[in-house]
Amino acid sequence: MTVDKKNALRAGALAAGTTLMMLLMSSPALALARDDGDDPGKGLSVIETLSLYVLTPLALFAIIAGLVLALDKSKDREPKTKAAAKAKV
Template sequence: MSNKVKKNAVRAGAVIAATTAMLLMSSPAFALTRDDGDDPGPGLSVAETLGLYVAAPIILFLVIAGLVMAGDRKSRKQTD
């Protein structure tokens, strides 16, 4: 085994060890205790979730695409 391969193996091992240590230290059990000022509020309904994360991005995409197409038509008419 060459010296370069050994260094890369040691480096990869160190990265894996550090990542594992970080994951173990950030245990999800700490998320179960609420802070004094923590007030999560009511959750979203299915309709609100779909509207926010599905419908809104689609509508925004369509509006931007429409504006780009309208701007392209104007620039084509001016060059003709």
């Protein structure tokens, strides 16, 4: 193996080990114990969860992308690649 592969494997092992340790150290059982002043509301339905965490970000992305494309002031819309430049000549 080359040095790059060894470094990549070492970095991957370190990241995986760190993630595993963080998962093992965070105890989900502690989430069941209520703290003083804790007043959780009612849970979200599946539709509410999907709309909040999936549909809303996708809609915002589409709106922002549409505004960027609609308000683009550049005149040259062709890709600036070497192949496109050769085709013009």
